[in-house]
Amino acid sequence: MNTLKRITVSGLLSLMALFLFTVGSTAHAAAQYYTTNPGIIKTKHSLVLYKDAAKTHQAAKVSAGHFAKITKVVKQDGKAPVLKTNTGKYVTANKAFVQKTRGYQNPKKYYQVQYHQIKPYGKVGYTVKRHYEGIKTWYIMRKMGTYAGYDKYNQATYNAVKNFQRRHHLKVTGNVNEKTWLKMGFSKKAWTGIDSYIAPLKAHAWNGRSAHIEAMIHQAYRYMGNPYLVGSSSSPKYGTDCSGLVMQALYAGGINPLPTSSIHHAYPGNEWNSRNLWAAKKLRHVAYSHRQRGDLVFYYQPGTHVIWHVAIYLGKNRVIESWPPRIMVQPIRNGQRSDIAGIARPFN
Numbered sequence: 001m002n003t004l005k006r007i008t009v010s011g012l013l014s015l016m017a018l019f020l021f022t023v024g025s026t027a028h029a030a031a032q033y034y035t036t037n038p039g040i041i042k043t044k045h046s047l048v049l050y051k052d053a054a055k056t057h058q059a060a061k062v063s064a065g066h067f068a069k070i071t072k073v074v075k076q077d078g079k080a081p082v083l084k085t086n087t088g089k090y091v092t093a094n095k096a097f098v099q100k101t102r103g104y105q106n107p108k109k110y111y112q113v114q115y116h117q118i119k120p121y122g123k124v125g126y127t128v129k130r131h132y133e134g135i136k137t138w139y140i141m142r143k144m145g146t147y148a149g150y151d152k153y154n155q156a157t158y159n160a161v162k163n164f165q166r167r168h169h170l171k172v173t174g175n176v177n178e179k180t181w182l183k184m185g186f187s188k189k190a191w192t193g194i195d196s197y198i199a200p201l202k203a204h205a206w207n208g209r210s211a212h213i214e215a216m217i218h219q220a221y222r223y224m225g226n227p228y229l230v231g232s233s234s235s236p237k238y239g240t241d242c243s244g245l246v247m248q249a250l251y252a253g254g255i256n257p258l259p260t261s262s263i264h265h266a267y268p269g270n271e272w273n274s275r276n277l278w279a280a281k282k283l284r285h286v287a288y289s290h291r292q293r294g295d296l297v298f299y300y301q302p303g304t305h306v307i308w309h310v311a312i313y314l315g316k317n318r319v320i321e322s323w324p325p326r327i328m329v330q331p332i333r334n335g336q337r338s339d340i341a342g343i344a345r346p347f348n
Contacts (some may be wrong), residue, residue, distance in 0.1 A: 026131045033081050033093040035073060038100035040206045041083065042067050047097050049089040053082050060091050067104055069206035082166050085204070103205025104212065111282040113212065113254040113347070115199065122263030124195045128176040130158050133231025134266025135194045135238050140176050143184050151229050195263050197235045198251040212253040212347045213294030219252035220245055220312055220320045223327040231271045233262035242310050243273035245322040246296060249312060255346050257283075274298065274310040283344040289316075292342045297332060300339040309337050 036042075043066040051057040053074045069086040073093060076082075081093040091098060104238065105113050128136045130152045141147035148270050158174040165172045168183050176184075177323065190260035202215035222236035223245055233244030247262050260276045277283065278298045291313055298311040311321035317332045333340070 032094065032095055034100070035075070035081055035093075036096075037070055037073055038083070038098075040067060040069055040095065040101050040103050041091070041098040042101040043098055045097055047092065048092050049085070050082075051089065051206075053084070053090050054079075055082065055090065055092075065208065067101070067206045067208045069204070096110075104208050109282070110284055110348055111255045111257060111280075111346065114201070114256055115254065117201055118251050120155045120196045120263055121199055121258060121261035122195070124263070125178060125192045126195060126266075127178075127265070128153060128181075130155070130174070131268035132266055133229075133268075133271055135229065135232050135234050136176070136181075136266065136291060138229055138232070138238075139186060139190075140184070143186075151231065172324075173255065193236050194238075198262065199248045199249075199253055202252045203254055209347050216249040216253035216255075216294060217312060217314065217320065217344070220249040220327075222250075224320075224324070224329075226327050228322050228324045228326055231266045233265040240322045240327065242322045243271075243277060245320075245327060246277065246310050246312060247273070250346060272308070275307040277310060278307045278341065278344065280344075283346060284348055286343050286345050288340060288343055291343070294345075295345055296344045296346065298341040298344065299337045300337055300341045302337075305341075307341055313343070331347075 043062055043064055046061060046063045048061055049059045051059045053076065068091065070083045071086050072084050074082050074084055074090070082090045083093045083098070084090055103115065106230055122274065125216045128140060129220065130153050130284055133151055137153045138147065138151040140153070140161070141151060144157055146157045146160055148155065161176055161180065162172050162174045164184070165180060170183060173253050178191050182188060199219045202218060203212040223240055226236070227239035228241060229239035231244070232238060232240045233247050244262065244265050245267065247257065247260065252259055257277060257280060260273045264270050265273055283296070293313060293315040294315040297311045297313050297319055301304060301308040309323070311319035313319055313332065314329065318329055319332050320329050321327070323330070323336065
């Protein structure tokens with residue numbers, strides 16, 4: 001009787017041990033996989049994306065550091081879970097190969113990549129005064145007949161505006177406020193729209209570095225052929241100057257290079273925002289020999305160490321830039337500007 005009891009107890013203990021081992025092993029295995037949607041993942045190693053959840057048909061191979069947005073976790077009986085991406089491809093849910101992340105981002109000491117539409121910085125609907133530049137000034141000077149290829153609110157424009165205000169019984173200031181702007185025949189929509197334009201974000205948190213660079217370059221190409229206009233940084237239906245083009249391109253990639261802004265770019269003295277961008281500590285400077293597509297190329301004024309131009313590097317020793325008379329693609333060095341100060345990298 002005692003022998004039978006000992007055997008029964010021994011058997012129960014063995015079964016309990018087996019059960020606990022099985023449960024523990026299953027829990028440990030489950031802990032190795034994402035079982036709830038991680039949102040965005042980044043690959044730790046190079047791996048395969050599949051066309052199907054059963055992972056029988058390969059779609060593509062991706063390298064370490066690839067980002068993906070996950071729409072759901074797919075669980076199948078007897079099989080390890082997999083993650084479905086927003087592109088319809090499938091990837092392992094194994095935490096040894098993929099990790100949850102907030103998305104692509106620069107190191108903290110550099111400009112942070114934004115994932116909400118960047119807002120205008122400055123007064124939308126600003127009054128245009130002497131020495132202002134930009135698109136509003138360009139419109140006003142053409143209306144007053146004082147534009148001769150350089151959109152800077154000069155004394156002749158100031159005098160012409162005063163005469164216009166007298167003729168139309170407006171307060172005579174020589175400055176163009178909204179009331180004077182409307183009397184000139186321009187729209188209320190343009191009064192604020194020119195100021196407030198910020199290039200829409202064209203890259204997401206689940207896109208990697210390359211996608212942000214391409215978003216920046218794509219925005220710059222939207223201005224191709226438009227005229228060089230000093231102090232201008234607005235919609236692609238207008239021209240820009242060199243730093244104005246770069247700012248809107250950066251906005252499209254998710255970089256807000258404050259305190260440099262598209263609105264303040266029209267204010268007196270801000271036509272040289274290329275200098276402010278060059279001096280920005282939140283842009284990483286790299287050696288010229290290490291230049292890559294998407295880097296910013298800065299130039300010295302000939303014979304000086306004064307920054308006077310910036311362009312976007314496209315690769316193969318070409319840049320896209322705004323240089324008189326228009327926005328265009330050019331060699332990185334040419335007869336007009338070849339004294340390169342250095343290279344800054346917005347996306348790291």
